Amino acid sequence: MGSGIATALILSNIYVVLKEINNEYLLKGIKTIEANVQGLVSKGKLTADKADKALSMLKGVLDYSDLKDVDMVIEAVIENVSLKQAIFSELEKVCPSHCILATNTSSIDLNIVGAKTSSQDRIVGAHFFR
Template sequence: YIKLQQVPGVTDLGLMPRKVSKVAIVGGGPMGSGIATTLILSHYPVILKEINEKFLNAGIGRIKENLQSRVRKGKMTKDNYDKTLSLLTGVLDYEKFKSVDLAIETVVENVKLKQQIFAELEQHCPSHCILATNTSTIDLDLIGEKTNSQDRIVGTHFFA
């Protein structure tokens, strides 16, 4: 849930947040699966991409366990679990990225890998899509160096 606030130099210029209806996440490790869990719990359809079936199944398994924990604690019904999980789509390629508004990269801190992923995101995501990295150490200009989309690459951090 995002609350709009008055921010000098932003809201007084008429700048408004973009509408995000569908999100893609590259990387289903602990961070990517945690972000995916948070997003589907907030009713966003999420596409989770991994490099192979083993890693994809592990990422989806983490998300299922996150939701099952809520069911066990009485914070979610089984029916709501099923509805929430139905918002998640696991993929091994970028085909379904053509309809996302936000793509979040959550892979290991490797510059060349991140550059490759952002070059691929640029090719497969629509031009309005925000391209986000969850890096905490690598400069955004360096990550976007192999793209023509540096103006839409942002850093994002998630805390639980």
């Protein structure tokens, strides 16, 4: 899901910092995004120049500290309450106070997602689907 969200954002000229838990998953995510973009080029829906520009707007990282300057985070992990709570707890430590903290959950109450943070007022739902 995260790769699809990242693809949509870079195609809309929005910079994306893609954070993963390890290098293997990060490379897999980046390759998926590249394949998504190249698929649009192959179908004639996107020029090679625009594809290159879109891909230049993607940065892959392994550490939360790389999110220190972002305006919005969209979390897209599996539907696991404790995992989401741990992620949001980390995000509130590093992201600027104006940063919107969004979750892609479709089934977990946002109050529960943010229960272990002091940032409930900036946690929002941002559900994406295909």
